[in-house]
Amino acid sequence: MQKIHISELAKYVGQTITLSGWLYNKRSSGKIRFVILRDGTGILQCIVFKGNVSEEIFNLADRLGQESSIEITGTVKEEKRAPGGFEMDVTDLKLISEAHEYPITPKEHGIEFLMDIRHLWLRSSRQVAIMRVRHRIIKAIRDFFDNRGFTLMDAPILTPAACEGTSTLFETPYFDLGKAYLTQSGQLYAEAGAMALGKVYSFGPTFRAEKSKTRRHLTEFWMVEPEVAFNDLYDNMDLAEEFLEYIVQTVLSERAEELKSLERNTSFLEKVKRPFPRIHYDEAVEILKKNGIDFEYGNDLGGTDETVISNQYDRPVMVHHYPVEVKAFYMKRDPNEPSKAMAVDVLAPEGYGEIIGGSQREDNLDLLLQRIKEHNLPQKAFDWYLDLRKYGSVPHSGFGLGIERTVAWICGLEHIRETIPFPRMIYRNTP
Amino acid sequence: MQKIHISELAKYVGQTITLSGWLYNKRSSGKIRFVILRDGTGILQCIVFKGNVSEEIFNLADRLGQESSIEITGTVKEEKRAPGGFEMDVTDLKLISEAHEYPITPKEHGIEFLMDIRHLWLRSSRQVAIMRVRHRIIKAIRDFFDNRGFTLMDAPILTPAACEGTSTLFETPYFDLGKAYLTQSGQLYAEAGAMALGKVYSFGPTFRAEKSKTRRHLTEFWMVEPEVAFNDLYDNMDLAEEFLEYIVQTVLSERAEELKSLERNTSFLEKVKRPFPRIHYDEAVEILKKNGIDFEYGNDLGGTDETVISNQYDRPVMVHHYPVEVKAFYMKRDPNEPSKAMAVDVLAPEGYGEIIGGSQREDNLDLLLQRIKEHNLPQKAFDWYLDLRKYGSVPHSGFGLGIERTVAWICGLEHIRETIPFPRMIYRNTP
Numbered sequence: 001m002q003k004i005h006i007s008e009l010a011k012y013v014g015q016t017i018t019l020s021g022w023l024y025n026k027r028s029s030g031k032i033r034f035v036i037l038r039d040g041t042g043i044l045q046c047i048v049f050k051g052n053v054s055e056e057i058f059n060l061a062d063r064l065g066q067e068s069s070i071e072i073t074g075t076v077k078e079e080k081r082a083p084g085g086f087e088m089d090v091t092d093l094k095l096i097s098e099a100h101e102y103p104i105t106p107k108e109h110g111i112e113f114l115m116d117i118r119h120l121w122l123r124s125s126r127q128v129a130i131m132r133v134r135h136r137i138i139k140a141i142r143d144f145f146d147n148r149g150f151t152l153m154d155a156p157i158l159t160p161a162a163c164e165g166t167s168t169l170f171e172t173p174y175f176d177l178g179k180a181y182l183t184q185s186g187q188l189y190a191e192a193g194a195m196a197l198g199k200v201y202s203f204g205p206t207f208r209a210e211k212s213k214t215r216r217h218l219t220e221f222w223m224v225e226p227e228v229a230f231n232d233l234y235d236n237m238d239l240a241e242e243f244l245e246y247i248v249q250t251v252l253s254e255r256a257e258e259l260k261s262l263e264r265n266t267s268f269l270e271k272v273k274r275p276f277p278r279i280h281y282d283e284a285v286e287i288l289k290k291n292g293i294d295f296e297y298g299n300d301l302g303g304t305d306e307t308v309i310s311n312q313y314d315r316p317v318m319v320h321h322y323p324v325e326v327k328a329f330y331m332k333r334d335p336n337e338p339s340k341a342m343a344v345d346v347l348a349p350e351g352y353g354e355i356i357g358g359s360q361r362e363d364n365l366d367l368l369l370q371r372i373k374e375h376n377l378p379q380k381a382f383d384w385y386l387d388l389r390k391y392g393s394v395p396h397s398g399f400g401l402g403i404e405r406t407v408a409w410i411c412g413l414e415h416i417r418e419t420i421p422f423p424r425m426i427y428r429n430t431p
Numbered sequence: 432m433q434k435i436h437i438s439e440l441a442k443y444v445g446q447t448i449t450l451s452g453w454l455y456n457k458r459s460s461g462k463i464r465f466v467i468l469r470d471g472t473g474i475l476q477c478i479v480f481k482g483n484v485s486e487e488i489f490n491l492a493d494r495l496g497q498e499s500s501i502e503i504t505g506t507v508k509e510e511k512r513a514p515g516g517f518e519m520d521v522t523d524l525k526l527i528s529e530a531h532e533y534p535i536t537p538k539e540h541g542i543e544f545l546m547d548i549r550h551l552w553l554r555s556s557r558q559v560a561i562m563r564v565r566h567r568i569i570k571a572i573r574d575f576f577d578n579r580g581f582t583l584m585d586a587p588i589l590t591p592a593a594c595e596g597t598s599t600l601f602e603t604p605y606f607d608l609g610k611a612y613l614t615q616s617g618q619l620y621a622e623a624g625a626m627a628l629g630k631v632y633s634f635g636p637t638f639r640a641e642k643s644k645t646r647r648h649l650t651e652f653w654m655v656e657p658e659v660a661f662n663d664l665y666d667n668m669d670l671a672e673e674f675l676e677y678i679v680q681t682v683l684s685e686r687a688e689e690l691k692s693l694e695r696n697t698s699f700l701e702k703v704k705r706p707f708p709r710i711h712y713d714e715a716v717e718i719l720k721k722n723g724i725d726f727e728y729g730n731d732l733g734g735t736d737e738t739v740i741s742n743q744y745d746r747p748v749m750v751h752h753y754p755v756e757v758k759a760f761y762m763k764r765d766p767n768e769p770s771k772a773m774a775v776d777v778l779a780p781e782g783y784g785e786i787i788g789g790s791q792r793e794d795n796l797d798l799l800l801q802r803i804k805e806h807n808l809p810q811k812a813f814d815w816y817l818d819l820r821k822y823g824s825v826p827h828s829g830f831g832l833g834i835e836r837t838v839a840w841i842c843g844l845e846h847i848r849e850t851i852p853f854p855r856m857i858y859r860n861t862p
Contacts, residue, residue: 119819205635393528421624
């Protein structure tokens with residue numbers, strides 16, 4: 001028997017069908033019981049008239065607790081005023097499993113309580129909407145690269161060496177090989193991929209054992225990292241802006257209903273269209289000074305600085321040419337401006353801060369070796385990475401986009417904890 | 432300037448274009464040098480006639496070592512006999528970075544040597560083909576679920592409790608919360624997702640700290656796990672066979688060239704069409720006995736047993752109703768046959784063994800509690816999972832498919848180590 005879902009009701013108007021799901025809410029009004037059904041694809045108001053069903057069924061509708069699982073049969077009607085545009089006149093109702101005292105009620109709950117029952121909280125319509133947006137963002141990302149000739153080449157999660165110090169790394173014993181560390185970025189591996197397949201992306205979970213308790217930090221988060229052989233910094237910026245435009249515009253058109261239910265003001269999102277402003281670090285510093293920010297030239301941009309800068313524009317802004325001191329060892333210095341790295345960060349509007357960080361990579365073997373020494377990194381751990389410069393080095397660039405920050409921005413969420421099914425933070429690794 | 436790739440040459444026949452890439456191989460013949468260029472999208476034979484270029488360029492073509500990076504300009508010609516169907520008459524050649532003594536030569540190399548330089552080995556045409564098939568398999572998997580109303584709900588990697596003993600788990604210190612463990616399966620979390628969104632899938636890396644040194648084991652591997660509310664064992668089998676047929680038929684048509692270059696005999700793959708044979712565990716045991724296998728009723732099927740069974744059929748075979756003793760605590764017992772779990776394993780043809788394992792889940796709270804006790808599992812760790820039965824429990828089913836075993840099967844590989852960019856095994860976590 002073909003199962004029918006709430007999302008497909010338009011095909012069944014006037015027909016009597018059976019749906020399976022959970023009681024999301026209910027109301028009474030004299031001889032009528034309104035049963036709000038959810039089935040994961042949508043919400044449907046089902047109307048139980050006392051005269052249309054047996055007394056037993058009417059009493060069942062009366063008695064059922066929130067989140068009881070039920071099978072409900074009735075006739076589908078169009079009803080413009082109902083959420084989703086349909087209603088059901090119920091002729092039969094069967095109980096699958098009765099629930100009582102479901103812990104999440106329409107009243108307000110504290111966030112820690114909701115996080116403790118994240119496995120149930122996910123059933124709430126707000127969380128369902130966020131998960132559906134998250135999925136669509138991820139699909140848009142993959143479609144974007146798949147349609148442009150990129151090959152997916154996932155980086156390993158277990159990595160051998162603590163390349164940049166162990167302080168923010170999770171570590172695990174690894175058989176007779178000592179320790180392994182959970183990856184913080186797939187980039188170095190993606191670079192190897194780009195030398196093999198030209199255009200690649202890796203997409204997987206990454207980890208930071210950082211003691212940051214902010215609303216923008218998770219210890220486990222997903223990241224997509226494209227890497228392209230023969231792309232320079234400017235190609236990289238072109239790719240980043242085309243990419244962000246595609247993601248945002250796709251989600252706006254494909255998840256309009258969810259964004260509406262999240263009460264997202266989409267006016268800023270609608271403006272995410274190429275070209276994005278591109279400003280040199282020096283210009284960024286000028287903006288900060290003009291806005292009365294006490295900023296020392298040469299520093300990295302902090303959260304507040306990013307907000308001040310992004311507030312100057314109506315769309316994402318790309319800041320490039322950061323001082324080499326604040327950027328990673330593998331970034332290429334601009335030959336025309338050796339104090340600056342050919343790096344670019346993309347700052348989201350509305351104070352959402354950096355969502356993309358990227359750069360052209362150092363492709364000269366000797367300069368890369370020199371950087372590794374300057375950063376006091378263990379050269380041996382990078383032998384394989386240096387091979388990429390030894391054998392057929394080419395200019396190449398890439399960037400990383402954090403999925404959860406992107407979800408928070410597009411959904412307009414205050415805190416990143418709602419952007420992933422089961423968030424991990426320094427004080428939480430359950431459920 | 433628009434970059435042109437080898438995969439797009441059909442659009443440029445008769446035109447003079449510039450390509451960037453690496454010298455894959457070369458040959459000499461009198462006044463001709465054949466430079467085989469690779470750019471990640473394909474291979475192209477470029478012909479350098481002594482009369483067409485300067486002496487300097489001709490000498491450069493002569494001197495270049497394997498994997499030197501170059502920019503090459505010339506006229507594109509159709510040439511049916513050439514790999515890819517095109518050739519280039521070279522008019523200019525620029526060196527980007529000269530390589531010498533590239534460690535992988537056309538001669539045979541030992542596997543450990545190749546694994547040590549996996550970051551370079553990935554450039555070989557066989558590895559490129561495998562990576563392109565892997566990517567297409569992953570895309571087919573996601574498309575399959577995305578086009579059928581599933582929502583992606585990724586499970587956490589860091590999990591709180593060692594649910595089934597710590598012997599095969601990787602563990603990491605987790606701030607003040609004690610230890611966290613790397614997930615072995617996202618299933619329990621996917622079940623929570625299915626109760627929220629009806630049809631979900633999780634897709635991510637999973638980990639086994641197993642001391643298995645076989646050609647079928649990695650310590651880090653990717654798994655996709657769909658979970659569907661209101662699906663029973665038989666719906667689950669329908670889904671699994673439609674899914675496998677889709678993956679295999681898609682890869683056959685979209686990656687025919689790669690399978691050919693891997694010298695894959697695709698006759699078995701072409702037969703992967705529904706319906707697949709479905710046999711009860713008892714029938715499987717009968718087959719083993721008929722084939723002279725010394726098999727004790729009640730045991731799990733071993734690798735050899737699986738091969739004997741799958742050899743009876745020309746397509747994947749689904750074995751269901753395994754003894755409860757050999758299956759996980761969360762699988763539902765068949766009420767009509769309580770000694771059997773409503774489990775199904777799908778065995779790939781040609782001796783590739785189990786690629787899918789799934790079941791209908793126990794949806795009765797009391798029975799699930801009983802199983803947890805019988806298996807001596809810590810009930811507290813499962814409190815959240817038990818909530819899924821307490822609040823609106825429904826019949827539900829799902830399965831897991833291992834990506835690397837699927838890649839090995841479809842590509843016809845002997846060993847799983849070539850199926851993932853950077854494999855992790857008990858004796859290897861580098862590069």
